[in-house]
Amino acid sequence: MATNSYTLLSALGTLLLGLVITVALVCGYTYLVTLTSFHINARKHTDTSAKAQLAHSPPLVPYFVPGLGSTITFSNQNIGTYWTWLQSQASRYRQDAFAIILAGKHTNFIFSEAGIAAIFKSRQVSREKLDQQLGVNVLGMSKEDSVKAFPYDVAEKEKSSVAKIYSEHLLSSSAVNALTGKFMETFRAELESDASLGEGIEVDLYDFLWKKVFIASTTAQCGSTLLEMFPDFSTDYKIWEDNLLGLLFGTPPLFARSAYDARDASVKKLEAWLNAGYAKPLKDGEDPDWEPNFGAKVMRKRHDYYHQQGLSIHGQAGFDLIAIAGIISNATPATGWLLLHILSPTSPPDFHSRIMAELESSRKNDGSVDIPALTRLPLLNSAFHEVLRLYVDLLVVRQVDSSVALGGHYVKQGEQVMAPTWMTHRNPAFFENPEVFDPERFLTKDAETGKVGYSIAGLGGKYFPFGGGHYMCPGRTFAKQEVLGTVAVLLLNFDIDFVGYTGQGSGKHGFPGIKKGYAGNQVVGIEGDMRVRIKKRSTGI
Numbered sequence: 400m401a402t403n404s405y406t407l408l409s410a411l412g413t414l415l416l417g418l419v420i421t422v423a424l425v426c427g428y429t430y431l432v433t434l435t436s437f438h439i440n441a442r443k444h445t446d447t448s449a450k451a452q453l454a455h456s457p458p459l460v461p462y463f464v465p466g467l468g469s470t471i472t473f474s475n476q477n478i479g480t481y482w483t484w485l486q487s488q489a490s491r492y493r494q495d496a497f498a499i500i501l502a503g504k505h506t507n508f509i510f511s512e513a514g515i516a517a518i519f520k521s522r523q524v525s526r527e528k529l530d531q532q533l534g535v536n537v538l539g540m541s542k543e544d545s546v547k548a549f550p551y552d553v554a555e556k557e558k559s560s561v562a563k564i565y566s567e568h569l570l571s572s573s574a575v576n577a578l579t580g581k582f583m584e585t586f587r588a589e590l591e592s593d594a595s596l597g598e599g600i601e602v603d604l605y606d607f608l609w610k611k612v613f614i615a616s617t618t619a620q621c622g623s624t625l626l627e628m629f630p631d632f633s634t635d636y637k638i639w640e641d642n643l644l645g646l647l648f649g650t651p652p653l654f655a656r657s658a659y660d661a662r663d664a665s666v667k668k669l670e671a672w673l674n675a676g677y678a679k680p681l682k683d684g685e686d687p688d689w690e691p692n693f694g695a696k697v698m699r700k701r702h703d704y705y706h707q708q709g710l711s712i713h714g715q716a717g718f719d720l721i722a723i724a725g726i727i728s729n730a731t732p733a734t735g736w737l738l739l740h741i742l743s744p745t746s747p748p749d750f751h752s753r754i755m756a757e758l759e760s761s762r763k764n765d766g767s768v769d770i771p772a773l774t775r776l777p778l779l780n781s782a783f784h785e786v787l788r789l790y791v792d793l794l795v796v797r798q799v800d801s802s803v804a805l806g807g808h809y810v811k812q813g814e815q816v817m818a819p820t821w822m823t824h825r826n827p828a829f830f831e832n833p834e835v836f837d838p839e840r841f842l843t844k845d846a847e848t849g850k851v852g853y854s855i856a857g858l859g860g861k862y863f864p865f866g867g868g869h870y871m872c873p874g875r876t877f878a879k880q881e882v883l884g885t886v887a888v889l890l891l892n893f894d895i896d897f898v899g900y901t902g903q904g905s906g907k908h909g910f911p912g913i914k915k916g917y918a919g920n921q922v923v924g925i926e927g928d929m930r931v932r933i934k935k936r937s938t939g940i
């Protein structure tokens with residue numbers, strides 16, 4: 400009996416050893432093959448002979464585990480770590496594009512100026528299939544709804560499409576003015592109704608800002624009914640937003656229960672809001688810029704699109720959730736970073752006073768802010784773009800519909816391409832001292848008149864915080880007005896005094912750091928906060 404057990408154990412041991420050796424051999428073999436092919440391919444790229452100048456595939460970063468590829472290294476949650484490593488490899492091997500295996504998919508990271516410009520121009524790349532994945536994983540849509548919401552078929556696109564709706568009702572100057580007007584009205588009303596601000600109160604600045612801006616943005620975009628029905632809407636929304644990329648990458652529910660719950664709870668609330676809105680249709684012929692049930696015109700037009708595409712109420716609610724994220728999740732942290740830098744005692748000594756002088760010049764006689772004037776202030780606008788340069792970690796993601804050369808990089812049908820902003824926004828060849836926040840970076844001086852302005856012209860494939868091409872952010876004009884308007888209303892109407900830093904900020908001297916997360920967050924989150932004393936001025940709103 401003892402001999403039998405011994406034989407069984409020994410057989411199991413041999414089997415296990417065999418398995419370990421096989422896995423080690425497979426991994427070792429995979430690494431050797433991918434390493435060799437990497438070096439061959441990398442050398443081709445630095446070869447200057449005419450033949451080698453033809454487009455060729457970006458070298459595939461070597462890896463051990465077939466299928467998994469570089470997924471684990473890429474998933475490092477310390478934002479910037481992966482890009483810093485890739486940048487060091489780019490300098491070492493003199494490359495301006497690499498490929499990795501990411502969750503089984505051949506993914507080309509392109510960070511040459513010409514390559515990025517080509518991605519934005521190319522008709523051989525698209526995003527719909529990735530958007531469909533977003534629909535299912537992040538927005539909780541059924542597969543059927545996500546295909547209807549993000550149709551790939553070109554004939555479908557010829558009908559009313561979201562792109563057409565955005566260009567008419569989100570990008571046009573009349574739409575932007577209407578949206579900014581409503582946002583500013585609601586934001587000011589929020590501040591006016593906060594009695595504690597008259598006496599003066601200590602707050603964590605970003606936390607304070609987020610709550611007020613959430614109300615103003617959501618009301619401007621979706622109407623007032625949503626938050627009247629669900630005053631706690633932001634609670635689940637924030638959990639969902641913090642976990643958005645984890646959901647997109649398909650983290651199993653077991654490891655992200657709260658994210659899935661928050662997504663489903665938010666979608667459920669939006670379904671109830673949609674049903675209530677549909678029960679109170681506008682009168683025939685009415686087409687206001689804003690109304691309480693469905694908010695801005697762009698939202699109502701989106702709903703027309705939902706009906707054209709035959710989306711279920713559940714699918715519509717998911718689509719509305721991403722529209723809310725569009726307005727909230729980038730502009731709000733961008734405003735936070737800008738305000739933190741303006742108010743930080745570690746910023747250049749005269750930065751705050753120069754911004755104040757510019758802002759005063761945009762104040763109208765009735766005390767309100769002249770928005771068009773704001774968008775022309777040189778230092779404020781330069782600082783805004785510097786925030787986007789330093790704090791946008793965007794991955795422009797496209798699927799490759801047919802094999803194509805993108806600025807010298809050959810990518811095959813079925814692969815995907817990604818253009819990471821971090822690699823170009825922090826490239827010392829493009830921006831001097833790229834790790835430093837320099838609010839004057841985009842200032843210009845007219846050689847003849849000496850007039851100071853700001854400019855981001857000519858930075859095509861180097862600086863692209865709003866993406867580019869067909870899919871470029873349609874909210875970009877409004878976003879800038881919202882960010883600058885928020886900063887102006889706060890700084891012109893309130894005395895805000897620095898008290899100290901709070902939380903786990905990992906920046907220099909306690910200045911807030913970048914919140915952990917997956918690469919590709921767009922405007923990165925803020926870790927830590929700034930404690931300030933805020934008091935309404937006697938001349939304030």
Ligand code: HEM
Nearest residue numbers: 725726729730733793864865866867870871872873874878
């Ligand atoms: C600083 C603020 C913002 C930044 C950095 C930003 C950035 C981006 C980026 C990078 C994209 C994807 C572009 C691409 O794939 O090439 C995008 C898409 C989008 N953004 Fe923004 N955004 C901001 C603010 C806003 C605001 C305020 C709104 C709404 C009012 C908005 C609405 C949208 C929408 C609807 C899309 C999807 C467009 C589509 O699917 O074709 N964004 N944004």
